Structure formats: C-alpha cells, structure tokens
Amino acid sequence: MSEVPAPLVVVGAGVAGLSVALAAAPRRVLLFSRAAGDGATALAQGGIAAALAPDDDPDQHAADTLAAGAAHNDAALVSRLVNGAPEAIRWLAARGVPFDREGSGWQLGREGGHQRARIVHAGGDASGRELLAALSGAVATAPHIERREGWTLRSLRLQDGRIAGVGLARTTGRGEVQIETPDVVLATGGIGALFAATTNPPGADGAGLAIALAAGAAARDLEFVQFHPTALAVPGLRPLPLVTEALRGAGAVLRDAQGRALMAGVHPLADLAPRDRVARRIWSELRSGGEAWLDATALDASAWRQFPTVRSLCLAHGIDPRVQPIPVTPAAHFHMGGIAVDARGRSRLPGLHAVGEVSCSGVHGANRLASNSLLEGVVFGRRLGEWLRKPGVSPRTNVAAQSVVLAPAAAEPALLQLREWLWQGLGPVRDEATMRHALARIDAHAGLSESWQAGLARQLLLSAIARRESLGAHHRVDVSPDSSIHQRIATPAYGENN
Ligand SMILES: Cc1cc2nc3c(=O)[nH]c(=O)nc-3n(C[C@H](O)[C@H](O)[C@H](O)COP(=O)(O)OP(=O)(O)OC[C@H]3O[C@@H](n4cnc5c(N)ncnc54)[C@H](O)[C@@H]3O)c2cc1C
CATH class of the missing domain: 1.20.58.100 (Fumarate reductase/succinate dehydrogenase flavoprotein-like, C-terminal domain)
Structure with missing residues (x-):
C-alpha cells in the first residue's frame, strides 16, 4: 500500500501565502486563513515595484532598496528580489491581475525613495484588492489546493526537534483540527494592529510571530517598524485609511498649519523622501502642537482619476481633497522584522518556514522601500512554494511529541x-x-x-x-x-x- 504524502500546510492567505500555495503544485496544499481578504494585502494601494521603464534597471531598484533600508539589508536577497520583479509582474498579469496600462505598456507610478517611476498598479489605487482577487481565483481552480477559511493558528506540534504538525481552531464557535505534516509555512502578516495608530487591519496582530517564537524560531530585527507618514487623521478610527504616497508622487505637498512646505530643507527628495524621514517630520510637528496637511488641491482631474480610493475615503469623512487639504498623521504600517529566515524561507526550527511580512529575511533592511512588500510576497513566496513541492524530513515517531500552544489573549x-x-x-x-x-x-x-x-x-x-x-x-x-x-x-x- 503506498503512503499518502504529507500535505504542505500554509497559514495565511495574503499575497505571500497564496503565492506559496500556487507554486507548490502538484503537492497537496492545505491553505488556512482567518477570513477571506482580511489581511493587509487587500488594503495595498500604491502597487508593486519593478524596474520596467527604459530608463530603469534592477541595479537602480536595488540601490534605492538599500538606501531606504540604510544598507542594513541582505544585499544578495535584494538582488534576487529586484531581478525577480519584472518576471513576477508578468506572472501576476498571466493570472489575471488587470494592471493599469499606458499605450502598449504598463503605467508606472513613482513613490517615496524611488529614483525612477517603477510602481505597477491596478484599478488605480486598488492594487492589493485586484491582486488578491486574481490570485484567489487562481487558487480556487487549482486542484492541488484545499482552501479553508475561518481558522486560526493555535499550536505547533514538535517532535524530534522539528515540526511534526499544526493545530488550528475555528474563529467562530467550537472546532479544532490537528494536521500531521513536516512542513508548515507561516504567512500571517504583520503586527501593526498592536499600535494605537495603524493602517493595518485588526488581524495584523502578530499571533503567527508570537507562536513561532514560543516554539523556538528565532526573531530578527524586531525593532524595525515602518510608520506610514500619511494616514488620514480621523480621531478614534481603526485602521486609519492610508493616503497613498503616490499622491505625493503626483505632486501633492505636505504643509504645516501656516501652509509652509513641511519637507522643504529636510531632505533632498523633499516630499518623496524615505518614509521614516517624512514620518518623523510629521510626528515632531504634531508633538509640538502643530498640524500636518497633505495639499493635493493642485492635482488636475486626470490625476485624480488615478486615486479613486483616496478620494472616496476622504469624501466619506467629509473632506473633498480636490479643494481641501487632507489632515494626516503617521501610523504603524509595516514590520521589517519578524521570524528570522534564511534565503530559502527556513526558520531556525526545522520544518517551520515563514514568508511575507511575518518573516525577516533581511531583504528590507532597516526600512522597507515603498511597494517592495507585495513584491517580496510574490517573488519569495513562489520560490518557497517551489522548494516545498517535495515533503521535508519527517520526525522520528519514537520520541515524545509536544504541542506549543499560544498563551491566552488579553481582553x-x-x-x-x-x-x-x-x-x-x-x-x-x-x-x-x-x-x-x-x-x-x-x-x-x-x-x-x-x-x-x-x-x-x-x-x-x-x-x-x-x-x-x-x-x-x-x-x-x-x-x-x-x-x-x-x-x-x-x-x-x-x-x-x-
Ligand atoms: C493600507 C496598506 C497599504 C499598503 N500598500 C502597499 C503597496 O501599495 N505596495 C506594497 O508592496 N505593500 C503595501 N502594503 C504592505 C503590504 O500590503 C503587506 O506587507 C503585504 O500585503 C503582507 O502580505 P502577507 O501575505 O505577508 O500578509 P497579509 O496580506 O496581511 O495576510 C495575512 C494572512 O494571514 C492570516 N492570518 C493572520 N494571523 C493568523 C492566525 N493567527 N491564524 C490563521 N491565519 C492568520 C490572515 O487571515 C491573512 O490571510 C500596504 C499595507 C497596508 C496596511
């Protein structure tokens, strides 16, 4: 009797988890998530960075990534990321992501920290939603993937010093499942929801990171949290809607209460300076009792057509950004740190892999370059899926197993x-x-x-x-x-x- 090979278990169905699951074919994949589209991927506005313009190349994309990351990045992984970007865009387009076009090519936007226009986007500023819809559609028709929504990670089973399985509980009501497998991928996203001001969805709470560390995975660079400089400042709102950086790329200017340009003289790239510089400038202004406004009133009607999401978010809160400046605040946005993984997505705990925002390979360094994280999810997620087509080493079963369970949650x-x-x-x-x-x-x-x-x-x-x-x-x-x-x-x- 032939033995059924162990499935690959992927926890998290944002850009990273979906990419792993698709690339692992023909191996059987069990893809778990808490709810459909509840991660950060669905909220991504700006798009995905790739050196596609005639005046651009991956080396320049790498230079910008390293400059934003304060050279704390793993340079070899940066090279892999930026060189994989053009092909990742073609792969996504082939799976139905309707990237916005200009003439015979894709329309390219520019964002903070990028020296060239290289942001591919879809649906104007609905890039994440379009990407998620296309990859979810591909997953739905992939015979090797069994998708299960409404489950939350509860435990990791260890045996013989390595992963032996995973336990998940129903998010609503009772019900648990235990799956035996030597290969678990965590793609559970970031930690922004742990901060008072955040652009992240409630599910970006760090539970995946917490359980991995409790089970013996190593942490890396946990202190590096990126703050988006321009969330819409609406008191009490969670998450805070993002006012995309691309708006500044299109000409919007940050101003203080007196209408003076906030970034003048602060950095050579002024409003397009790296996010940390802009976020600190606004944080200081607000802490000293001042105000911070994003003035996009000079954008013309055709420019506004690229930003339907920002426009409707502002209108929903009583601000018409075509004629009024937008009140902004920094907000926790992206975690550069996470579960320490090597170039193959392996954590220190054999059998436990991580990819996407929950992981830290070192690719983003001390500060992520805008629009490099969806890219990371696709490029590194696909590679990891390909490596995991073959099941890993199963633990010896004649040694005791233990389950590492997440500690109770706070109220x-x-x-x-x-x-x-x-x-x-x-x-x-x-x-x-x-x-x-x-x-x-x-x-x-x-x-x-x-x-x-x-x-x-x-x-x-x-x-x-x-x-x-x-x-x-x-x-x-x-x-x-x-x-x-x-x-x-x-x-x-x-x-x-x-
Ligand atoms: C408002 C906003 C705008 C952004 N814009 C851009 C952009 O334009 N370009 C760009 O490159 N990046 C952008 N980012 C960052 C980017 O969206 C994220 O870094 C990326 O989508 C993370 O993908 P992921 O697959 O790692 O995680 P996510 O997309 O967050 O998915 C996490 C998944 O894990 C599941 N999950 C989480 N915890 C558990 C658990 N305990 N048990 C079971 N399942 C769990 C969730 O259900 C979900 O399916 C933006 C982020 C935000 C918040």
Whole structure:
C-alpha cells in the first residue's frame, strides 16, 4: 500500500501565502486563513515595484532598496528580489491581475525613495484588492489546493526537534483540527494592529510571530517598524485609511498649519523622501502642537482619476481633497522584522518556514522601500512554494511529541492600553526612558502581563532598547547622532543618485 504524502500546510492567505500555495503544485496544499481578504494585502494601494521603464534597471531598484533600508539589508536577497520583479509582474498579469496600462505598456507610478517611476498598479489605487482577487481565483481552480477559511493558528506540534504538525481552531464557535505534516509555512502578516495608530487591519496582530517564537524560531530585527507618514487623521478610527504616497508622487505637498512646505530643507527628495524621514517630520510637528496637511488641491482631474480610493475615503469623512487639504498623521504600517529566515524561507526550527511580512529575511533592511512588500510576497513566496513541492524530513515517531500552544489573549480594554503604550514607546521617535516605562506598565497590568500580546510587546521593546543607535525606521533621540550609521549611509546615497 503506498503512503499518502504529507500535505504542505500554509497559514495565511495574503499575497505571500497564496503565492506559496500556487507554486507548490502538484503537492497537496492545505491553505488556512482567518477570513477571506482580511489581511493587509487587500488594503495595498500604491502597487508593486519593478524596474520596467527604459530608463530603469534592477541595479537602480536595488540601490534605492538599500538606501531606504540604510544598507542594513541582505544585499544578495535584494538582488534576487529586484531581478525577480519584472518576471513576477508578468506572472501576476498571466493570472489575471488587470494592471493599469499606458499605450502598449504598463503605467508606472513613482513613490517615496524611488529614483525612477517603477510602481505597477491596478484599478488605480486598488492594487492589493485586484491582486488578491486574481490570485484567489487562481487558487480556487487549482486542484492541488484545499482552501479553508475561518481558522486560526493555535499550536505547533514538535517532535524530534522539528515540526511534526499544526493545530488550528475555528474563529467562530467550537472546532479544532490537528494536521500531521513536516512542513508548515507561516504567512500571517504583520503586527501593526498592536499600535494605537495603524493602517493595518485588526488581524495584523502578530499571533503567527508570537507562536513561532514560543516554539523556538528565532526573531530578527524586531525593532524595525515602518510608520506610514500619511494616514488620514480621523480621531478614534481603526485602521486609519492610508493616503497613498503616490499622491505625493503626483505632486501633492505636505504643509504645516501656516501652509509652509513641511519637507522643504529636510531632505533632498523633499516630499518623496524615505518614509521614516517624512514620518518623523510629521510626528515632531504634531508633538509640538502643530498640524500636518497633505495639499493635493493642485492635482488636475486626470490625476485624480488615478486615486479613486483616496478620494472616496476622504469624501466619506467629509473632506473633498480636490479643494481641501487632507489632515494626516503617521501610523504603524509595516514590520521589517519578524521570524528570522534564511534565503530559502527556513526558520531556525526545522520544518517551520515563514514568508511575507511575518518573516525577516533581511531583504528590507532597516526600512522597507515603498511597494517592495507585495513584491517580496510574490517573488519569495513562489520560490518557497517551489522548494516545498517535495515533503521535508519527517520526525522520528519514537520520541515524545509536544504541542506549543499560544498563551491566552488579553481582553480588549487591556489591549487598548497596550496599543497606546507601544505607540508612545515604539513610535517613529524613541528613547529608552519611554520604552522602559511601557515595559513597566505592561508588567504591572494584571489583565495583560500573562497574555501572548504582552509577551510579544516585551520582545519588541527589548529589541528596540538593545539597539543603541538610530538606523532606518528605528530612531533614537537619546543616543548620540555619531553612533547613527543611518546618517552616514543614507543621506549621501540620495545625494549621489540625484
Ligand atoms: C493600507 C496598506 C497599504 C499598503 N500598500 C502597499 C503597496 O501599495 N505596495 C506594497 O508592496 N505593500 C503595501 N502594503 C504592505 C503590504 O500590503 C503587506 O506587507 C503585504 O500585503 C503582507 O502580505 P502577507 O501575505 O505577508 O500578509 P497579509 O496580506 O496581511 O495576510 C495575512 C494572512 O494571514 C492570516 N492570518 C493572520 N494571523 C493568523 C492566525 N493567527 N491564524 C490563521 N491565519 C492568520 C490572515 O487571515 C491573512 O490571510 C500596504 C499595507 C497596508 C496596511
């Protein structure tokens, strides 16, 4: 009797998980997620970066990626990412992503930190939604994939020092499933929902990262959190709608309450400076009692046709951005850190793989270049799927197995506090006293301190305290600027390329 090969279990069905699942054919894949389209992928507006213009090439894309990442990136992986980009766009187009066209080619936008127009988009600023729809359609017709929605990761089963299976629970009501497999891929997205101000959906809570670390995977670069400089500032709203950077690429200007250009003299690229620089400028303005507005009133009607999502989001909150400036605030947006993985997506725990925002391969360095993360999900997700076509090594079954279960979750009122402390302590501008204060408050909170969210928050704070320098998105005001290699590397790189 021939044995049925173990399935590949993929947890997470955003761009990364879908790409893994599709590429793993013909191996049987069980693809789990909490809910359809609940991840960050559906919210992506700007698009995907690829060097496709005649005046562009992957080396320039790599140079911009390294400059944004403060050269903290893994250069070999950056090269793999940018060289894989044009083919990734063709692969997506072949799966039905309706990229916006201009003449005989694709329309290319420009975003912060990019020296060239290289952002491919779909449905104007509905790129993520279109991408998700096309890949979900491809998954629905792929005979090797069994898709299961309404499940949340609960445990990882370990045996013989490696992954032996995974446990998932129903998100609504009762029901659990245990699956034996030597290969689990976590593609569970980022951690933005742990912050008071965020552009991330509620599901970007870091549960996948927390359970991987509890099971023995290593963390990397946890302190690097990117803050999007321009979320729509609507008090009390979660997530905050994103006002895409592409709007600044099309000519919108950040202004203070007096109408002065906020980024003038701050960086050679002014409004298109890397996100951390723009976010810190706005954070300082707001902290000192000022205001920050994005003025897009000079855009003409044809430019506005590219931004239907931003326009309708603003209108829904009583702002007509064609004639009024848009109030903006920084917000937690993307996690560069995560489960440490090697070039093949392998964590330290044999059999446990990670890809997409939950992972940290080092490709984004200390700060992600805009529109490189959907790209990461496609390029690295497909490669990982191809590698996992063959089942990995099964554990010896004559040794004891153990299940690592996620600690209990905190209740909502405690989480509200946690988000505020993380926002104050791990926001765009940091110092040790505020971070230690956040740690102490978390430890002293009876309803919070034993939760998995508190455990993860501690690891984030301790990583940020341990890095005693300013680098990329991690900006410390309590360390001497001389210890900041960011200042030495990032600024000249922009000057030279201009
Ligand atoms: C508003 C916004 C705009 C953005 N715009 C762009 C852009 O224009 N270009 C760009 O490149 N990037 C953009 N990004 C970043 C990009 O969208 C994300 O980094 C990327 O989509 C992450 O993809 P992912 O597959 O790793 O995770 P996600 O798309 O977040 O998917 C996570 C999946 O994991 C599942 N999941 C999570 N936790 C669990 C659990 N515990 N158990 C079971 N399942 C779980 C979820 O159900 C979901 O299916 C944007 C992000 C935001 C928030």
